[in-house]
Amino acid sequence: MLNIVLFGPPGAGKGTQAEKLQKKYGILHLSTGEVIRDEMSRGTELGKQAARQMEGGKLASDELVLGIIEKYIEEHKSAPGVIFDGFPRTLPQAEAFDKMLAQKGTGVTIMLALEVPEKVVIDRILTRGKTSGRADDQNIDTIKNRIEVYEKQTAVVADFYKKEGKFRAVDGVGTIDEIFGRLCEAIDALR
Ligand code: AP5
Ligand code: MG
Numbered sequence: 001m002l003n004i005v006l007f008g009p010p011g012a013g014k015g016t017q018a019e020k021l022q023k024k025y026g027i028l029h030l031s032t033g034e035v036i037r038d039e040m041s042r043g044t045e046l047g048k049q050a051a052r053q054m055e056g057g058k059l060a061s062d063e064l065v066l067g068i069i070e071k072y073i074e075e076h077k078s079a080p081g082v083i084f085d086g087f088p089r090t091l092p093q094a095e096a097f098d099k100m101l102a103q104k105g106t107g108v109t110i111m112l113a114l115e116v117p118e119k120v121v122i123d124r125i126l127t128r129g130k131t132s133g134r135a136d137d138q139n140i141d142t143i144k145n146r147i148e149v150y151e152k153q154t155a156v157v158a159d160f161y162k163k164e165g166k167f168r169a170v171d172g173v174g175t176i177d178e179i180f181g182r183l184c185e186a187i188d189a190l191r
Contacts, residue, residue, distance in 0.1 A: 001079070001080065001081050001082075001106045001109075002025065002027055002080065002081030002082075002109050002187075002190075003081060003082055003084065003101065003106060003107065003108050003109045004021070004027075004081065004082070004083045004084065004108075004109060004110055004111075004112060004187070005084045005087070005088070005108055005110070005111040005112070005161065006018055006021075006083050006084065006085045006086075006112055006114070007111050007112065007113040007114065007157070007158060008113055008114030008115070008116060008172060009116060009118070009121050009147055009150045010121060010125060010143070010146040010147060010150060011116070011120075011121035011122070011124040011125040011128070011143075012114040012115075012116045012121060012172050013114055013116070013124070013172055013176070013179060014031070014085045014086060014114065015031055015033075015034070015085060016176055017114070017176075017179060017180055017183055018031065018083045018085045020176075020180050021083055021180075021183060021184075021187070022083060024184065025081065025187065026080060026081075027079065027080055027081035027082060027083060028076060028079050028081070028082045028083070029082070029083045029085060030069075030072055030082055030083070030084055030085065030087070031085040031086050032060075032065055032068060032069070032084075032085075032086045032087040032089075033085075033086045035068050035072075036050045036054075036060060036068075037134070046064065046067075046068075049064060050064060054136070056141075056142055056145055057136055057141075057142040057143070057144075057145035057146040057149060058145070058149060059089060059090065059149060059153060059154075062090055062092045062093050062096070065087060065089070065093060066093060066096050066097075066100075069084075069087060069097065069100065070100060073100060073101070073104065077104065081109075088157055089153065089154045089157065090153050090154065090157065091156055091157060091160060093157075094157050094160045094161075095160075108161065108164075108166055109166070109190065110166050110168060110186070110187070110190060111158065111161040111166050111167050111168065112168050112170050112183055112186055112187075113158055113167065113168065113169050113170060114170055114172030114179070115169050115170065115171055115172050115173075116172035116173055117173070118147060120173060121147065122140075122143060122144075122147070125137050125143050126140075126143070168186045170182045170183055170186060
């Protein structure tokens with residue numbers, strides 16, 4: 001099973017690239033952010049709980065997110081591979097994820113980390129915010145807070161995969177196709 005963790009700050013291009021990788025490699029794409037937004041738009045209990053936790057650009061709780069992941073893994077046991085986009089985002093999530101995958105006889109194959117400077121991600125998010133309807137894209141304070149949360153709580157997750165020898169940095173600046181080419185090169189080098 002090809003389990004790819006697609007990593008990077010808010011607005012790095014994870015969702016954009018995951019769509020393309022999904023098609024090329026015939027694997028699935030799970031964005032925890034998208035699952036949560038879908039739950040919120042349907043007004044489910046989980047969505048309401050997440051909305052309270054995420055106020056101002058904060059993370060949802062590990063418990064809530066791990067529940068989503070556990071259910072997803074259970075329901076897609078026979079998939080050829082999955083791109084995990086926006087997960088794991090904290091050390092406890094990374095540790096729990098490793099255990100969950102090990103129980104299924106699999107593990108993370110590689111972490112591909114899109115490296116994009118802060119100014120570029122802010123511009124990308126503000127541009128998207130004009131049309132996305134995403135509440136967390138509208139306000140510069142919320143956007144800056146998302147980046148700060150990434151630096152304080154999420155960036156350490158890269159070290160976790162570095163220790164396991166699974167970390168690959170990928171330059172996330174350029175055209176969408178250029179970046180896609182770099183990601184494919186890193187994946188093809190695994191085979
Ligand atoms: P999530 O949905 O994961 O948002 P994010 O990490 O903030 O990232 P984005 O989706 O904003 O950006 P992206 O990297 O996917 O970039 P995209 O391809 O869209 O999470 C949202 C929230 O949910 C979190 O803040 C948190 O509260 C909660 N959450 C989610 N997962 C969680 C977890 N595991 N634990 C706890 N809480 C969790 O690109 C951005 C824009 O740039 C687009 O408009 C795109 O068209 C454009 N673009 C992309 N590539 C390029 C390029 N090369 N050149 C120019 N423009 C480009
Ligand atoms: Mg995204």
